[in-house]
Amino acid sequence: MRRYLGDTAVLARKDLRLELRARDTLPAMLLFVLAIFAVFHFALPAGSSRLAELGLLWVAIVFTALLGLGRAFVAEREQGLLDALVLAPCDRSAIWLAKGIATFAFLAVAEIVALPAFALFFRPVGWGTIAGVVLADLGICAVGTLLSAMAAAGRARELLMPLLFLPLALPIVIGGVGASVAGAPGKYLGFLALYDAIFALLAWASFEYVVTE
């Protein structure tokens, strides 16, 4: 277990360092989420309901995550580096976990900017929404990292990623919107936590088969 966590830490640190050097994922996510709020601000009719605004927040979160996930395996894909990681004597699921942690970090930073920006454009969000966002991020990164690896191995990857991800992200949107608008969000937060647990387990167990031929 200690070895597994050590390998995961080494790989996650590498992904964070690559982003710090290249700076091509996080700035894009930040600009995208701010641009999408600006578009929604002008697209929504004046006096729109709180429910509509919170729905759009979740649309923005899902598409911002999609942008980050689409770039999760870019270095490995463009430079054939998945071979090197697959050859290394670490558990292959550690590659998934490390990528998931790095993607979670990028998404969390984007949301630290996005939620106050949402408050500026629309209205402040409650604790139910913040808890929902954290739980949703876990699910998004668990499923999305697996799908990103699948898309990286295939052709037409830019097309494949949203086609695979969006249907699987539907329960996240349902749970997230529910947690944001319900008076007692506990039920929806529980649903998101269950989604996270099930899909994280499935992704962890199946990642090896995705990255080997």
Add this chain to the structure above:
Amino acid sequence: MIAARGLSKRYGFKRVLEGLTFDLERGGFLVVTGPNGAGKTTLLRMCAGLAIPSSGTLEVEPDRSAIGFLGHEPLVYRELTALENLDLYGRLYRVPERRERIGMLLERFGLWEARRERASALSRGQLQRLALCRALLHKPELLILDEPFSGLDADGAELLDRELAGMRGQRTLLVATHDPERVALLASGRLALA
């Protein structure tokens, strides 16, 4: 060390390898030759565990922790320095006395001065030297090299000649090359793919 029996590989309807049988004993040095598209890279990738045979059996004795692989790509992160790349692999392979080993390899392959350069700033030849350092870092029992002389200048090629000569009998070597004469004196066998 490697035992292949009736090994075949197909990609869709295209047959890349058909009914290949060979043995490579521990400490042996097998050179794989053949024209472009003959299946050299596919064979090496199967031996490294990166591709699965369509039919036949392939037994490779050491597990992946004891295999060193050099492919067409250098398999290094372009945004990391030479030192950071080797440190990453050194940690993943649990290389004992990692820093000393990395320093020794960088010196031996003439990369010490460029150790803090990002891989993206290295020349093609330097990248190939770095890729060789990566493949040798964990002192693999089985070394699989696909066109290892590619991109190397005369000095680099001579250095690799010496490395291969030094490893003869100590490590098992499987090398695909378009220039079999270069390693003809070292090799214990030759596998010509059509």
